[in-house]
Amino acid sequence: MQVPAQFEYQRATSVEHAIALLNRHGPESRVVAGGHSLIPMMKLRLAQPEMLIDINDLTELAELHFQEGTLRLGALLRHADLLASPEVGLLCPMLHDAERVIADPVVRNRGTVGGSVCQADPSEDLSGAFCALRAVAVIRGCSNAGEAYTRTVPMREFFTGPYQTVVADAELLVELQVPIFPDAGSAYVKVDRRSGDWAVAAAAAVVRFDGDTVTDVGIGLTAVGARNFVALEAEEYLRGRAARAEHFAEAGRIAAEHCSPADDQRGPADYKRHLAGELTARALERAVARAGRGVKWRSR
Ligand SMILES: Cc1cc2nc3c(=O)[nH]c(=O)nc-3n(C[C@H](O)[C@H](O)[C@H](O)COP(=O)(O)OP(=O)(O)OC[C@H]3O[C@@H](n4cnc5c(N)ncnc54)[C@H](O)[C@@H]3O)c2cc1C
Incomplete structure (x- = not known):
């Protein structure tokens, strides 16, 4: 049986708390969302974080809104919830096409939109979809001087290589924004x-x-x-x-x-x-x- 190396674990109570924990524990800490990519990697010892920061209580990151021509998907939105949204089916059927072919209901019930793109597996279905749609990633962090900041990155500039993204060690992806055009x-x-x-x-x-x-x-x-x-x-x-x-x-x-x-x-x-x-x-x-x-x- 494969067992991860020893690690500590904390549940974040807010986005600010998650970012503060990431800052405090440095590059040896990792966020866990659905855990469907990270936990298998830990079991194989391909990832050995010393501190796991669980963001599953941050329900504000699991929301889905359509506002002023933009579909806003929280990073913690589960695949299953994206697939269950009739609004998404109408406004952006591509995302339903992609979600329908991601793994199986067990993975889709737990895995998240944000975890998928942060994992940056070259075979991740949502990466190609979000890049085609010219979606934008919203990332939050905290400067060395302790100032909170939010930055946006086009998904076409988000991936820096296989399993690598622009999200820095102490940053959190909070949202993906998809522009919607009625004639598209x-x-x-x-x-x-x-x-x-x-x-x-x-x-x-x-x-x-x-x-x-x-x-x-x-x-x-x-x-x-x-x-x-x-x-x-x-x-x-x-x-x-x-x-x-x-x-x-x-x-x-x-x-x-x-x-x-x-x-x-x-x-x-x-x-x-x-x-x-x-x-x-x-x-x-x-x-x-x-x-x-x-x-x-x-x-x-
Ligand atoms: C059996 C199986 C089959 C699969 N098949 C497919 C498939 O066909 N197509 C497909 O696209 N995917 C597939 N997946 C992957 C699935 O979509 C996962 O849900 C996804 O890769 C990771 O999402 P997660 O929420 O579980 O992320 P986690 O495993 O929790 O995290 C993955 C990585 O992202 C980081 N992370 C997570 N959330 C954030 C955040 N908000 N901010 C910053 N960093 C973050 C973590 O630190 C970690 O490094 C499969 C997975 C499994 C187990």
């Missing part, structure tokens, strides 16, 4: 080896139009080594073009060309590159269909 359509498609498994490859797309012309587009890629989880060159190609199948296929080809998948137990790099292209085209088609040419503002 969005979708997330994933290939996994069996239901609920980590992605072999996945693509996220959000598209806006003027008539038949694509005015703006976000394309996220998961598990295929795309820089910042984004298919930037494919986005550039599509912007200003007609929303047509051949353009989506070409965007997929460009996305595949610019990603760098690795050979691993989930499949060879060539196969993943092929999937990146195909899934990009499919996500775009589905997003466009949802933006008024079929399934309108409805999750499926």
